[in-house]
Amino acid sequence: MYKMIVVEDDRIIRRGICQSINWEEQGISIVGEAGDGEVALELIAKEQPQVVVSDINMPFMDGLEMGKKIKELSHATRIIFLTGYEDFKYAQEAIKLKAFDYLLKPVDSELLLKKVQEALEDWEQETKKERRIKESLPYLHQRFFKELVNNGGQQFDVEKELVELGIALEGPEYAAMLVHSSTVLDGKTKQTVTDLISDLFAEETYSVMELNPNEHAILLSLTDESDKRKGELAQQLSQMLTEHTVTITLGRTYPNLFELGKSLVESHLAMDVRHIIGTGRIISFEDTVSSNEEAENCLKGLELELETQIKLGIPDKVKETLNQLHKAIINKKSVPLSDLKILALKFSTMLFFEVEKWKKEEVKSFNSSDIYKDIIEMKTLSDMIAILNHLIQQWCDAMERSKDSNNYSHVDQAINYIKKHYHDSTLTLKKVAESIHVSTPYLSNLFKHEKGFNFGEYLLEIRMKKAMEELQKADMKTYEVCEKVGYNNPQYFSICFKKFTGYTPAEYKKQLNNVYRK
16 A cells, blocks of 8 residues: 655645545555644654655745655655645746646646556656666666766775776776667667677777666776777767667766766766757767856846747747747757756746637636646757747637637627727627627626626726737827727726736837847
């Protein structure tokens, strides 16, 4: 029976999570409940649960602080965070904590059960993997490489450690190489890769070690023209492993055995940027050096520009700037994958809001949890750009659908009338009801029932969207736009516009001018 602990300061929600699903039937036992992180930590230390379902925003100790301590108490425990849609800042921290998932309240019971089952499956896989490593030679390799990377070869006797592992590297120069497969290799394939490496390096003094199920490290002892030979070996190995889509990274060559640690660290650094430079290729440490401070400033400027353009509601410019951001990140090279995930989450949240603002009621909404999962599973910069471009396209489609709807229920007839007469300052619900031959109370109730919003909300939204379109025209003055969208009082129009967009008409137009000047 798997163990789960529920942490939620709202007692009603906590009880709902515990009782809405028959957890026992799923092979899951709720071994504890807590209203804050401090109490939860005591339970977690005692029970060592496989899964913790926790609210993020709690008194005394919030979920994020608790999550950090859980990694120390029970590192294998999977954490599923719950929070409100507006708490984006928490989602950023959840990514850094490597939480298993992040669900928005109110949480659907079926979705929660599915995520818990996925977390348990993930826990099972990692547990089995760790058990295998501890029972085999790769565990010793892991320990050696950890010491080599952490100490840089300075704090322990590298030669002695290699001898204990049965490895002899004669020199006079040394370098490290990593071979990473994009997929986890099964036992037979791993042996094939090891055999290929052994055949290729038969004339060299080397050692190959399995670091994890899809990554090998090669320690090289080199003689004359070491850098040239190292490159040749990488090229030959890449050609031999074309069926397995591997990325090969090279650390620099050093004259002392204890400096192997530096070369290995450099290989890891090069591997860490494969999500930007590209997988399935050879990357040397020199390829990963960040361009300069100018690239960093360019990146920050484009991020701010993208934010502004999304808020201004101009998807065509957003597409252009996203493309520029893509190129800037490639140029900078040294952006960690975790930072890309935070960027993706930030902009996907903003774009999701725009899609929701423009979409019609009958159009299926996005599942923000699925978007978050896609971001968590991102492997490359290209994945991030694809996610954001997909959302931008959905935004464009929603805007088009909003303009071209052809459905004609009573509410749709009313909406069609409003679209044609929104500029009429005397437009009222009664006037619309009379135009389609229904009573005012009937139409009011129908609006709320069919569309989930009332007449006033819809009229305000369509007038504001039309005003945004008009303000994008260079020759339009604010008072002219005010009259065109059905307002007699420019001051009241400005108040409504700022409430809807966050900008006054003048500020909005100024922002547009700045964008189109660039």
